[in-house]
Amino acid sequence: MPTDTVIAIRPTILVVDDVPQNLSLIGELLMDNYVVKVAHCGEKALRIAHNQPCPDLILLDVMMPEMDGYEVCRQLKADPRTCDIPVIFLTAMSAEADEQHGFDLGATDYIAKPVSPPILRARVQAQLRLKAASDFLRDNNAFLEQEVNRRTEEVHAVQEVAILAVASLAETRDNETGNHILRTQHYVKLLAEYLARQPRFADVLTEAEIELLFKSAPLHDIGKVGIPDRILLKPGKLTPEEFEIMKTHPALGRDAIVRAEERLGKRVPFLRLAKEIAYSHQEKWDGSGYPDGLVGEAIPLSARLMAVADVYDALISRRVYKASMPHAQAVGIILAGSGSHFDPVLVEAFALLVDQFHAIAMRFTDSESDLHAEKERLGWIAEEVVQHPQGAGND
Template sequence: MSNPMETSGRCTVLVVDDTPDNLSLMSDLLRADYKVKLANSGERALQIVAGDAKPDLILLDIMMPEMDGYEVLRRLQFNPDTEDIPVIFLTAMSAKDDETIGLELGAVDYITKPVNPAITLARVRNHLLLKRARDLLARQNHYLEEEVAKRTREVVELQDGTIRAMASLAETRDNETGNHIRRTQHYVEVLARKLQHHPRFADELSEAAIELIFKSAPLHDIGKVGIPDRILLKPGKLTPEEFEVMKTHTTLGRDAIISAERETSQANPFFRYAKEIAYSHQEKWDGSGYPEGLVGNTIPLSARLMAVADVYDALISERVYKAAFSHEQAVEIIRDGRGSHFDPDMVDAFLALSEEFRSIAQRFSDGAHAMAAQVDRIATDLPAEHIELTADGAKT
C-alpha cells in the first residue's frame, strides 16, 4: 500500500487501451490508491481530457486502431491545457527505437506488457509525486512573479511620486502650478507617440524610450530651485545680466540629476533623458537658444519634444504680465516657429494632434484658485521667449 500522504485517493489516473481485459487489469491494480478513468480509444481519451476534471496522469497504450498512442500524445502536447499531464506508455513494443519516439514526443516513461504490478505502482506513484512537485513549484513561481510585479509597481509609483514632488518644489518658486508638470508630461507623450513611426524618429522612440521621456519630463525646470529669489521672483523683465543668471537653471538642473545618478549602483536610462530635458529644452532649432546654442538634430530628441510642450503650455497659461493666449493663437505661434524655434517635423505632428493638446490642457487645467495663488509670483525667463514668439508685444 502506498503512503497516504503521497496518494490519498485525490489523484486521477486515466488508462487508455483498446483491450477490455487490459483496462480491467489496470483498473483493479490502481483503484485502491487512485481514482481511475478508462478510455477504450484515443478519441475517447481526448474527450475525457477535454473535460473540466483533467487526469493527473495518463497510462497510454501505443497500438490502438484509428488513433495510436503517438497521435494521442501529439495532440495532448499541442494543447496548452493538457501539455503538462504526464504520460506513461503501456506497450508490448519494447524496441529501443519505439521508446525513443515516445520519449521525444514527450512521454515521461515506458511500462512494457505484461505489466509488473509492483513496478507499475512505483512508477505511477513517482511520476505523480514529480507532477505535484512541479505544480507546487509553478504555483510558487506564479506567486513570486505576482509579488515582484506588485513590488515593482510600488517602487515605480514611489519613484513617480518623488519625481513629481521634486518638480513641484521647483514650480512653487516660479509662476507655474503643479498641473503644468502633468500637462507637459502628457503633451510630450502624445507628441512622441505621433512621431513614433516617423522615419526620422522611429529608431529612437521605442515604447521604453517614450515611457522614460514621460517620466523625465517633470524635471525640465528642476534647476530653478537654484536661482536666487531676487531674480526668480522679480516682477517685470530681467536685465541682461539677470537673464544670464536665469539661463543657468538648465545647467543647475542637469548637474543635480548627475549628482543623483552618481548615487545609484547601476546605470539607469531614466537619467539620460532627465539630463537631456533639463539641460537642452531651451535650445532652438536655429541655434538661437541656450545653454549651448545647439542647432537642429544636435539638440537631443527628448529636449525638442519638451520645447514644443513647454512653450504651448506657457502660451495658454495666464500670467500676471499677460492674459492666457487662446488655443488657436498658441497653435499659430508654434506654427510660426516651425524651423526656427522648433523641429519642423515636430511642429507638423503637433498641428496634426493639436486638439489632443487642447484636451490635455482642459483635463489638467489649473482652475481659478491656482491662478489666484500666482498673483504675487512673476515668471522671469519665459517672458523673453514669448516676446520673441509674439511680435505684437504680449507683455504689457
Template structure:
C-alpha cells in the same frame, strides 16, 4: 508510496491517474493494480480520454494505450501536449507495440515513458511512482517560479508607483515655488507623449522612440523645471518681466537641475535610463535648433531628442497660458508661432508632427485647463524666448 499518517488527508491528496485503454480487461487489471495507492479514473477511447482530462484538470498522470479505434494514443498525446492547460501532465504509453520506432515516436510526442505489454506490475508501479515524484518536484518548482515572477511584478509595480509619486511631488514642488497651478506639468507631460507617439516610426526617431522610451519620456517630462527650486525668490517670484540680468540668473535653473540629477546618478553608482532622460530634458529643453538657445548653445541633432520634444511642448503651453503681463494666446496663434519656429527654434520634423496632431494638443490643454483660467503671478521666460528675447 505517497503515504501520509492521516488517512483522511492521504485519501484527499492521493495522486489521480487516468488509464486509457479500449479493452475492458486491461482497464480492470490496471485499476486493480493502482487503486490501493492512487485515485484511478478510466477511459475506453481517445475521445473519452480528452473529455475526462478536460473535466478533471487536477490529473497527475496518464497511462495511455496506442492502438484504439478512432483516435489513437499518439493523437491523444499530441493534443494533450499542444494544450497549455494539459501539456504538463506526464503521459506514459502502455502498449503492445514494441518496435523501437513506435517508442521513439511516442517519446518524440512528449511522453515521459514507454511500457510494453504484457506488463510487469512491479515495474509499472515503480515507473508510475518515479514519474509522479518527478511531477511533484516540477510542480513545486513551477509554483515557486510563478510566485517569484508574481512577486517581482508586484514589487516592480510598487517601485514604479513610488517613482511616479516622487516625480510628481518634486515637480509640483518646483511649480508651487513658481506660483503656478500644477496643471502645467500635466499638460506638458501629455504633449510630450503625444509627439513621441506620432514620431515613433519616423526614420529619424524610430531608433530612439520605443514603447519603453515613450513611457520614460512621459514620466520624465514633469521634472523639466525642477532646477527652479534653486532660483532666489527675488527672481522667481518677481511680478512682471525679467530684465536681462535677472533672466541670466533665471537661466541657471537648467544647470541646477542637471547637477541635482547627476548627484542622484553618482549616489546610485550606475547610469539609469530614467535619470538620463530627466537630465537631458532639464538641461537642454531651452536649446534651439539654430544654436541660439541655452545653456550650451547646442544646435540641430546635438540637442537630445527628449529635449527637442520638451521644447515644443513647453513653449506651446507657455503661449496658451495667461501671465500677469499677457493674455493667453488662442490655440491658432500659438500653433502659428510654433510653425514659424521650425528650423530656427525647433526641430522641423517635430514641428511637422505637432501640426499633424495640433487638435490633440488643443484637447490636452482643455482637459487639464487651469481651474480659474489664470496662472496667478507667474512670469514665463519661455514666452520671452518664443518672442525672440
C-alpha cells in the same frame, strides 16, 4: 481534545484501453491508492483529460481503433492544458522503434504487456513523484516571476513618485502653472509617438525611450528651485541682470540630478533624458537659446521635443506676468517659430497634432475658470509674450 485532521487528496489516474478486461485489471491494481478514471477510446480520453481537474497521470494503450494511442499522446502534448500530464504507454508493442516513437511524442515511460503489478505500481509512483516535483518548481517559478514583476513595478512607481514630487516642489514656486507638469508630459509623449512611426526616428524613439521621455519630462524646470522668488515671481519685465540669473535654471536643474547620481554612486539610466531635458530645453533651433547656444540637431532630441511642449503650454497658461492665450493664437506662434525657435520637423508634427494638444490641455486644465475662459474664446491676446524675457520658452 480536538485534533486537526489532514485529508490527503489522492492523485487521479486516467486509464485508456479499448479492452474492458484491461481497464478492469488496471483499475483493480491502482484503486487502493489512486482515483482511477477509465476511457475505452482516444476521443473519450481527450474529453476526460480536458475536464478540470485534469488527471495527474495517463496510462495509455497504443493499439486502439479510430484513434491510436500515439495520436492521443500527440494531441495531449500539443495542448497547453494537458501538455504537462505525464503519459505512460501500456502496450504489447515492445519493439525498440515503437518505444522510441512513444518517447518522441512526449511519453515519460513505456510498460510492456502483460503488465507486472509491482512494476506498474512502481512506475506510476515514480512518475507521480516527478510530476509533483515539477509542479512545485513551476509554481514557485511562477510565484518568483510574479514577485519580481511586482517589485519591479514598485521600483518604477517609486521613480515616478520621486520625479513628480521633486517636480511639483519646483512648480509650487510658481503656483499658477498648476497641471503644467502633466500637460507637458503628455504633449511630449504625443509628439514622440507620432515621430516614432517615421523611419528617421523609429530606431531612436523606441517604446522604452518614449516611456523614459514621459517620466523625465516633469523635471524640465527643476532648476527653478534655485531661482530667487523676487525674480521667479516678478509680475513685470525682468532687468538684464535678473534675466541672466533666470538663465541659470537649466544648469541648476541638470547639476541637481548629477549630484543625486553622484551620491548614489552610479549613473541611473532613466535620468539620462532628465538631464538632457533640464539642461537643453531652452535651446533654440537657430542657436539663439541658452545655456550653450546650441544649433539645430546639436540640441538633444529630448530637449527639442520639450521645447515645443513647454512653449505651447506656457502660451496657453496664466502666469504671474501674463494672462492665458487662446489655443489658436498659441498654435500660430509655434508654427511661426519653425526653423528659428523650434525644429521644423517637430513643428510639422505639431501642426498635425494640434487638436490632440488642445484635448490634453482641456483634460488637465488648471481650473474651472480657465476652462470656461478657453471655451468662451475671449480672444485675449497677451502683450509682449514672445518678447517678454520671462515669457514662453524662457520660464
